Amino acid sequence: MSTYLDFEEPLKALEDQIAKAQEIGQDAELDMTDKIKALEEKLESKTKEIFSNLTPWQRVQLSRHPERPYTLAYIQGITNGDFQELHGDRNVRDDKAMVGGLGSIDGKTVMFIGQQKGENTKMRQYRNFGMANPEGYRKALRLMKLAEKFDIPIVTLIDTPGAFPGLEAEERGQGEAIARNIYEMMNIKVPIICIIIGEGASGGALGIGVGDKVIMLENTWYSVISPESCSSILWRSWEYKEKAAEALKLTSDDMKKLKLVDGIIKEPLNGAHRNPEEMFSIVKREVKRQITLLSKLDAEERCEKRMNKFTNMGVFK
Missing domain, CATH: 1.20.5 (Single alpha-helices involved in coiled-coils or other helix-helix interfaces)
Known part of the structure; x- marks a missing residue:
């Protein structure tokens, strides 16, 4: 139902x-x-x-819709089921909130990485609601370095309410792990395509969000803070979340106008949650297109363009 x-x-x-x-x-x-x-x-x-x-708050609601496809569903849909998941950060443990591995798109091998939310209560707990610990970001970086070694393009799928804010995560270096990923992703020699498929919140999203192309699905959001948390800080109440969503300029249209993302992928008429198969097909076409375009560039040129894009953000004359 x-x-x-x-x-x-x-x-x-x-x-x-x-x-x-x-x-x-x-x-x-x-x-x-x-x-x-x-x-x-x-x-x-x-x-x-x-x-x-749709209002900004309604788009936030759509990004969290319980029937909206999550990262593994996209990967399976794009690769036609030949995805091979890889586990562990080779240090602490395997973070179930961050998934990654190899799959092929029409014969072309791609490294997929993304946050995975659960489809029911038990799986949400298992996946920690899509909030990765430091070992999740270190696993992601390990897989990116592996992809770079074998000249495999990287696709990251972003869908997280944020990195896990627990005490143990901070003890194991949550901030350092995210910062390290941002630093390393600037210089990875293979093409990187980042796609926001749901929620793109805070450093949790940025930890796998540095790429040659950063693209948002139409009904997603990308911001330093969620509307509810923003409302609770500014107004000491969640009742102003709709006002906060408007002020944060977090929708795909806002982010494109502010030149913080490179493009928007249109969703099926009534949203990705009503027609996931069509959504997978649209995303697959866009990924193939971007890989083809980015592969034509020299690795050094690609890294320079990537770094310039991010360093120019927020600069006003």
């Missing part, structure tokens, strides 16, 4: 009407074709109306 957000309720009502009309047509052997067609047209029109006028 599908989950509907509050602003999606009109769509649920129309879908229920279509299902009811189909049921009546079957049970009473009546021709309901015209009725169903009219309802489907109304549903499409209403969907366009709702999804073309």
Whole structure:
């Protein structure tokens, strides 16, 4: 049974009407074709109306939708199931919130890395809600260095509410691990494509977010802080989260205008959560396109362009 957000309720009502009309047509052997067609047209029109006028907070809600595909789903969809996961940071343990490994896109080997959230309560606990510990970022860096050694392009899929803020994570060097990744990713010689598929929060996202191309899916967000946390700091309450979402300029459109990301991938009409297969196909095409373009550049030139892009951010004349 599908989950509907509050602003999606009109769509649920129309879908229920279509299902009811189909049921009546079957049970009473009546021709309901015209009725169903009219309802489907109304549903499409209403969907366009709702999804073309989303507020920043509604986009945040969509990025967290429980049916939205997560990193492993994208990897499996893009690689047609030939993904081989690699484990461990060779130091502390294998962080289940950060996944990575090798897969192929139409015969081309790619290193995939990303945060993985759980699909149910048990898996969310197992994956630590997509919040990686220092060993997760160190595993990610190990895999990036492996990819560089064998001249394999890297694709990172970002979807995290932030790096894990626990005491033990700080004791093991959370800040250093993220900073080290940012530093190292600037100079990795192979193409790096970073795609924000859900939440892109704080250093948790930046730890695997330095690339030649940083691209956001349409209904995602990228910010130093979540709207709820921002609201609680500024107003001492979560009640102003919608106002905070507006002020943070965290949507894909805002980030593109501010030149903090390189592009936006359009989602299917009613969001990635309603049509994941189409979303996988769209992302796969974009990844292939970017790898082809980036592979034409010399490694030194690619690193220089990457570094210049990030050092120019926030500079105003």
